Amino acid sequence: MNKYIIMAAAALVSLPTLASKAGDEEKEKDNSKPVFTTIVENPITSIKNQAKSGTCWNYSTLSYFEAEILKKSGKTYDLCEMFVCNKNYMDRATTVVRMHGDAQFSEGGAAYDVLYVLKNYGICPEDAMPLPGTMYGDTLNNFSEFFSVMTPYVEAVATSKAKTISPTWKNGFQGILDAYLGKCPETFKYEGKEYTPKTFAASLGLDWNDYVTITSYTHHPFYEQFAVEVQDNWRQPGSWNLPIDEMARVIDSAVRNGYTVAWGGDVSDKGFTRQGLALLYDAEGTPTVAGTDMDRWLGLSKEEKARKVADLGINAAEKTPTQEMRQQEYDNWELTDDHGMLIYGIAKDQNGREYYMVKNSWGEAGDYKGIWYMSKNFIVAKTMDFMVNKNAIPKDIRKKLGI
DSSP states (O other): OOHHHHHHHHHHHHHHHHHHHHHHHHHHHHHTTTOOEEEEOOOOOOOOOOOBSSOOOHHHHHHHHHHHHHHHHOOOOBBBBHHHHHHHHHHHHHHHHHHHSSOOOOOOOOHHHHHHHHHHOOOOBGGSSTHHHHHHHHGSOOOOOEEEEEEHHHHHTTEEEEEEEEOOHHHHHHHHHHHHHHOOSSSSSEEEEEOOOEEEEETTTOOOOGGEEEEEOOOOOTTEEOOOOOOOOTTTTOEEEEEHHHHHHHHHHHHHHTOOOEEEEOOOOOOOTTSSOOBBBOOOOOSTTTOOOOTTTTTOHHHHHHHHHHHHHSSSBBOOOOHHHHHHHHTTTTTTOOEEEEEEEEEEEEEEOOEEEOOBBBOOTTTTTTEEEEEEEHHHHHEEEEEGGGGGHHHHHHHHHOO
């Protein structure tokens, strides 16, 4: 009997210690949650939802041009993503057919595709075409059936054994586009005035020649243009190649001077979370962070270490991106062309680390209702390329580029 009394007493004595440890762990966890202070925030239009469609390139870049209009005129527009899709997919299908199938037909694209459509076909407001999904009884985009119909159609024409093909295939393909996306209007009214897509684009007040794309790789000369070798860059426009530090300076200078940036890059990295945070985690460096214990890290598997890093949140160490790192990850397929988003602001957390405020196109997802806070290290390391107004580029860099 005395034995059990002694054990019970010992358990009671240990409770405060256990509670104290639990409290410390909870406090550490709370401290890992970011508290952001905004440094710069440029005006943007509302959050959109690309839903079940691979059209981030479209949503992010139209959002970029909407922000450019806001900056220049103060006017808010909701430009039509499905107009861009309709025109772009016809052009892409035509290219695949011309290449006899030796080119990829897919939902993806690049920022330049949107610029090309604006320059060559114009644009219309959102309400001049059916809302996304409504043509097939949905409330948002769902391209599953759409592309399961389009892709084999394009492949059948592109790989035909016939010696010649007629242009009739384009009529059938245009029918598919119009059935799922709606017809692009020839004329429409906006705020009481009649427009064509081209006259409407011209009325927006932007100079399409102001826009350039920037990247940073060593397999091409710096301060020259090259077409970034990714499958969705199918139009093959040239991007200006800058050293990593100058590429980073263009982004930062643009945002601090009132511009936004149409960013394309890699969000498959473990540091990009669904909650709205992105850090360039350094699992090897994190044990040296103040408040962590080396004992917790020794002998852990990669997966266990990654989970611990995620738990540390903003207290985790970050890698410093280098030119060599970018090139290696690009060449070994780690740095991929995953997603397009809009950089529009700068914030810092309670530890002083700075982040870019980034508008996503997944609706009001995550902890920040559709906004992601992506550390500067993450952005610099994971950028494939980005579009920016050439007037936002620092003068010394523009001089080197000759633009």
